[in-house]
Amino acid sequence: MKIAIICDDYLPNSTRVHAKMLHELAQELVSQGHKLTVITPHSNNNKPSLILDNFEGITVWRFKSGRIKDVGKIRRAINESLMSFHAWRLIRMKINKDTFDGIIYYSPSIFFGLLVSKLKKRCECKSFLVLRDFFPQWAVDAGLIKKNSPIDFYFRYFENISYKNADMIGVMSPRNLEVFNHRTKNRYKALVLRNWTRKNPNNFVDISKDLTQKLGLKDKIIFFYGGNIGHAQDMRNLMRLAQRMQKFKNLHFLFIGQGDEVKLINELAIDWKLNNFTYLPSVSQIDYEAILTQIQVGLFSLSAKHTSHNFPGKILGYMLYSLPILGSVNKDNDLIDLINDYEAGYISINGDDDLFFNNAVKLYKSYQLRKKLGLAGKNLIEKEFGVTNASYIIANFLSESKNI
Numbered sequence: 001m002k003i004a005i006i007c008d009d010y011l012p013n014s015t016r017v018h019a020k021m022l023h024e025l026a027q028e029l030v031s032q033g034h035k036l037t038v039i040t041p042h043s044n045n046n047k048p049s050l051i052l053d054n055f056e057g058i059t060v061w062r063f064k065s066g067r068i069k070d071v072g073k074i075r076r077a078i079n080e081s082l083m084s085f086h087a088w089r090l091i092r093m094k095i096n097k098d099t100f101d102g103i104i105y106y107s108p109s110i111f112f113g114l115l116v117s118k119l120k121k122r123c124e125c126k127s128f129l130v131l132r133d134f135f136p137q138w139a140v141d142a143g144l145i146k147k148n149s150p151i152d153f154y155f156r157y158f159e160n161i162s163y164k165n166a167d168m169i170g171v172m173s174p175r176n177l178e179v180f181n182h183r184t185k186n187r188y189k190a191l192v193l194r195n196w197t198r199k200n201p202n203n204f205v206d207i208s209k210d211l212t213q214k215l216g217l218k219d220k221i222i223f224f225y226g227g228n229i230g231h232a233q234d235m236r237n238l239m240r241l242a243q244r245m246q247k248f249k250n251l252h253f254l255f256i257g258q259g260d261e262v263k264l265i266n267e268l269a270i271d272w273k274l275n276n277f278t279y280l281p282s283v284s285q286i287d288y289e290a291i292l293t294q295i296q297v298g299l300f301s302l303s304a305k306h307t308s309h310n311f312p313g314k315i316l317g318y319m320l321y322s323l324p325i326l327g328s329v330n331k332d333n334d335l336i337d338l339i340n341d342y343e344a345g346y347i348s349i350n351g352d353d354d355l356f357f358n359n360a361v362k363l364y365k366s367y368q369l370r371k372k373l374g375l376a377g378k379n380l381i382e383k384e385f386g387v388t389n390a391s392y393i394i395a396n397f398l399s400e401s402k403n404i
Contacts (some may be wrong), residue, residue: 001399002035002098004119006105006112008068008083010040012055015258015282017227017313018132022106024198026058028391037100039091039115041065041083050090063090068109070258081158084115095122102398103127105166108135113161120165128394129166130193133232133310134180135159141305142231163188168397172311173334196390197316199381202289211287212294215278220252221364223326224295226288227314229259234303236261237328237350239268242277244357251364253277254295256288292321296370297363299326304350306330319344319381324363324373328356338384344377 005026009019026036042051042062051062065086066079100123105112107129116127136155139145145152163169163184170193171177177192212218223245229235235255242253253276255265262279269277283291292298298318302310311334318325325345329335339347346359363370 001101001395003029003037003395003398004100004103005036005038006087006103006115007038007040008080008106008109008112010038010055010060010062011285015284015288017317018106020285021196021313021316023056023058024387025104025196025391025394027056028198028387029395030057032391032395034395035059037061039063039087041068041086043067061091061094063087080109080111083109083111084113084118087115088118092118092122095119097122097124099123101125102395104130104394104398105162106130106132107162108133110135110155110159110162113158113163113165116165117161126167126398127165128397129162129169130394131169131171131180132195132313134183137183138232138303138306138310142303143305144231170393173338175332175334176310191393193390193393194385195311195313195316196385196387197320197381198387199320201293201320201322202286210294211291215254217252217254217278219250221250221297222295223251223253223297223299223360223364224291224323225253225255225257225299225301225314226291226317227257227300227312229255229257229261229265231260232303232306232310233259233261233301233312234305234328234350235265235301236268237301237356238299239265239272239274239277240353241356241360242269242274243272244353245360245364246274246276248276248361248364251276253299254280254291256280256283256291258282289317289321292317292323295323297326297360298323298345301327302329302333302350304330306333311335315339316381316385319377319385322371322374322378324370325377326356326360326363328352338380339377342376342380343373344380345373 007022009016011019011023030036036058038060049064053060063086065083068076068079102125103119105116136145140147169188169190171180245251300312325339327347328350331349336347339345348355
């Protein structure tokens with residue numbers, strides 16, 4: 001099949017987990033004999049409006065659009081809203097009935113529904129939406145958007161367009177499927193599509209990647225958080241843990257990423273006089289994976305206000321490199337049972353600071369425990385989160401729909 005993948009960010013310049021996931025999906029589909037084209041924006045004013053590129057064997061169409069990273073919320077919303085318009089304006093002359101046999105699109109962003117509609121109509125093909133969070137609902141839950149406000153209605157308008165143009169929607173977990181079907185009153189076809197990753201980690205030997213040595217953390221036990229640093233993650237939750245763990249002198253917290261709460265965590269580190277905390281901005285995907293070989297525990301947090309049940313992509317990297325997971329999530333999140341039952345780490349409910357702290361202490365004190373839980377996480381990838389599983393689910397649906 002000839003398949004298009006539509007996303008708001010892609011390698012090699014992206015530092016975001018979903019860009020890496022989609023590249024691994026594209027590579028897997030190519031290995032199965034499919035032809036892939038990634039359609040994604042760029043915002044470089046010094047480059048052509050449409051860049052026809054190839055990255056590690058994957059054809060990439062990069063259409064010029066306004067910046068959506070490291071800009072204010074209003075500007076980002078406007079620029080994201082216009083992505084479908086800019087994409088179709090620049091690629092429509094390249095599209096005919098036989099260009100694509102199927103379309104995969106990724107949310108976030110919620111603004112690709114109009115582009116998908118145009119492509120489906122011209123190519124007479126089906127689409128599969130990989131839905132990774134329920135925006136704007138999580139922003140309403142967090143109090144960032146007022147329910148039933150004009151901005152809420154605006155985002156929900158585009159959210160509904162995105163859903164309406166999907167012939168199948170893949171959500172992250174069984175409970176997310178229940179929540180999605182309840183909220184949408186079963187109007188859409190949906191199934192569980194786990195996050196995914198490749199099965200084998202990279203083998204790093206380049207000493208220049210040894211960030212821990214450069215930071216003077218070579219002999220420390222490092223609790224690491226990598227990825228989006230935003231409201232949805234409730235970074236104050238992780239900072240409270242760092243504050244309580246200061247008494248362990250051989251322990252350090254290392255956070256790497258970008259987002260709306262970077263200023264918050266740096267201010268808290270100063271206000272609380274944390275001497276066991278370091279923040280660094282985002283790094284390349286290859287450097288990120290190199291760092292995963294040098295740390296001991298993978299951290300994550302989800303806001304207690306969430307009513308959906310996200311599975312952060314960063315967890316896959318932790319498991320891929322056999323790292324134990326220490327997390328704090330909203331009530332009833334699937335991850336509590338999944339990670340705890342498979343003994344891949346310790347997950348507690350956000351707000352139970354004592355349990356979160358006690359779990360952290362157990363991981364800090366026992367090398368054998370960290371090793372045991374880390375290996376269990378690696379095995380969990382084999383069972384639930386392999387890219388091959390995800391690719392078959394998507395490709396089988398698109399091929400059956402196209403009658404190929």
